[in-house]
Structure formats: structure tokens, C-alpha cells
Amino acid sequence: MSAPAARHAPSAGALLRRQFRLAHDLLDAATDRLTIEAAHRRPPGAAAPAGACYAQVVLCEDLSVNGVLAARSPLAHSTWLGRTGISELPPLAGSTDWRAWAHRVQLDLAVLRPYARAVYAATDAYLAALPGEALDSESGEPPMCLLSALLLTLAMRRGEISCLAALDRPPAAGAPM
Numbered sequence: 001m002s003a004p005a006a007r008h009a010p011s012a013g014a015l016l017r018r019q020f021r022l023a024h025d026l027l028d029a030a031t032d033r034l035t036i037e038a039a040h041r042r043p044p045g046a047a048a049p050a051g052a053c054y055a056q057v058v059l060c061e062d063l064s065v066n067g068v069l070a071a072r073s074p075l076a077h078s079t080w081l082g083r084t085g086i087s088e089l090p091p092l093a094g095s096t097d098w099r100a101w102a103h104r105v106q107l108d109l110a111v112l113r114p115y116a117r118a119v120y121a122a123t124d125a126y127l128a129a130l131p132g133e134a135l136d137s138e139s140g141e142p143p144m145c146l147l148s149a150l151l152l153t154l155a156m157r158r159g160e161i162s163c164l165a166a167l168d169r170p171p172a173a174g175a176p177m
């Protein structure tokens with residue numbers, strides 16, 4: 001890279017913040033189309049309802065960034081306690097019964113969306129304050145591994161939600177069955 005280009009190249013932190021903003025925007029675009037009925041509809045097979053996928057990825061980010069990386073109390077357990085729009089939090093320890101939780105949880109999307117935006121803002125604030133050396137892939141620091149996993153989880157859940165939402169739409173006129 002030339003010297004002028006290097007001076008204008010965004011930092012690793014700036015790129016990571018941009019990636020999270022894009023992932024959040026794409027997740028919001030997928031979930032904004034969900035009706036409350038579509039959010040709770042149980043799809044065929046073992047898949048979880050779209051709303052449970054949304055709640056899970058937001059909670060995962062809150063617990064990972066605020067609870068683990070920032071070593072603070074997650075928003076769902078502190079400033080947003082009782083106001084996440086999620087009827088119950090999934091079991092965090094001693095249980096792997098995610099599917100049972102996903103099928104019984106009830107969501108208030110109008111309340112869940114502001115909680116999600118608060119989680120996104122907390123993630124952005126954490127990333128903005130993260131020292132550059134914590135993002136050095138050679139350093140072996142845990143933040144980079146967990147943040148990469150979160151980005152992948154956001155992308156996968158967004159895709160899952162989009163697929164589940166597509167199951168709710170009637171086929172386009174003239175489309176083969």
C-alpha cells in the first residue's frame with residue numbers, strides 16, 4: 001500500500017464497527033418485515049420461530065459484549081431488566097434445551113426492537129473504546145475471536161429469519177410450485 005493510501009486506510013477498529021453496523025442494519029431489515037404472527041409461527045421440522053432467532057441473537061450479543069468482553073452486567077440483567085420484550089430469558093447454564101425455550105418464548109417486537117438498538121449502541125461504544133492492539137490477530141487476544149463469532153452469528157441468524165419469513169409469503173404469481 002502506498003504511503004498516501006496507508007494514511008487514509010481505516011483502522012481495524014473502524015472496519016469492525018462498520019461491519020457490526022452493516023450486520024445490525026441487515027438484521028433489522030429482515031426483522032422489520034416480521035408480523036407478530038410470523039415471529040411466533042412454528043416452522044415445519046426442527047427450526048425455531050423467526051422471533052426466537054431474533055431474540056437469541058440480540059441476547060447473545062448483549063451477554064457476549066457487555067457480560068464477557070466489557071465485564072459489565074448485560075443490559076438484559078441491568079438497565080433493560082424486565083423491558084426487553086422477551087417473556088423469559090433462555091437458560092444460560094446447565095441446559096442445552098434452546099429449542100424448548102424457542103418454542104415457548106413470547107415476544108413483544110415493539111419492545112424488543114428498542115432493546116436491540118440499545119445492545120447495538122453498547123457494542124458500538126465497546127468497539128470505539130477498544131484499543132487497537134486488542135484487534136491484532138497475532139496477539140491471541142480473546143476479543144477478536146468472540147467478535148468474529150458474533151458477526152458470523154448475526155449473519156447466520158439474519159439468513160435464517162429471512163428464510164423463515166419467506167415461508168410465510170404466498171408464492172409469486174406464475175411462480176412454479
